[in-house]
Amino acid sequence: MIRLTWSKSLQFEAEDDHHHRIIVDTDKGFGGLDQGFRPMDLLLVALTGCMAMDIVAILQKKGGKIDSFAMEAAGTRAETHPRKYNKIKVRIICKGAYRREDLLRSFELSRDKYCSVTATLSSKPDLEFVVE
Amino acid sequence: MIRLTWSKSLQFEAEDDHHHRIIVDTDKGFGGLDQGFRPMDLLLVALTGCMAMDIVAILQKKGGKIDSFAMEAAGTRAETHPRKYNKIKVRIICKGAYRREDLLRSFELSRDKYCSVTATLSSKPDLEFVVE
DSSP states (O other): OEEEEEEETTEEEEEOTTSOEEEEOOOGGGTOOSOSBOHHHHHHHHHHHHHHHHHHHHHHHTTOEEEEEEEEEEEEEOSSTTOOEEEEEEEEEEEEEOOHHHHHHHHHHIIIIIOHHHHHHTSOOEEEEEEO | OEEEEEEETTEEEEEOTTSOEEEEOOOGGGTOOSOSBOHHHHHHHHHHHHHHHHHHHHHHHTTOEEEEEEEEEEEEEOSSTTOOEEEEEEEEEEEEEOOHHHHHHHHHHIIIIIOHHHHHHTSOOEEEEEEO
């Protein structure tokens, strides 16, 4: 479970079950204080973080030696409300001593079999709300 | 755009275009260091953060005085890989001097009209990958 608590302006603090905390914020022009990630960027962090863990873990199991690994993600948003992401482009940049086919296979296994965030984004989860 | 960079073990650091940074990590049992949010929890933070900004902003515009505001979210995951969220339950807890109907209307406007994360989760965005 996560709990998000209003701090001030449009800034919030999120806490998980393991006592980690992050600030969620938005542009000053939208009433925020610009001191933390925006929610739509966090969606991209969730996506890349999930895939990155799969890819690094699988590639290493295949014997790959990774010197550096990064992912970049950017979304194209609809112009009208609710300005959802129509498309998300993801780049995977891996440097080290590994076989190209092993990196591609690790990526495919994440995308098609293991990544929980990718699968959730591709499946319209039920959302249930309670307003107290 | 966001950029996620591998740190060590299965721990990563994410950075947005505004120089904010957060640690993304996972359980020690899965090879992480347990020093930051897990990706699937970040998905819940993105969802609640986006809706929270809408609801607080709209309710205040309607003249509501908010003393405290929080949202909680928990997902029910599939038992088999890729263990996606089948359902996400969200609680909204608002205290202050406001009309109940204004809170409900603010929530509905977020859910149905303004929240970019809710809309993205409900629409299967295209995912495009480049492996360098």
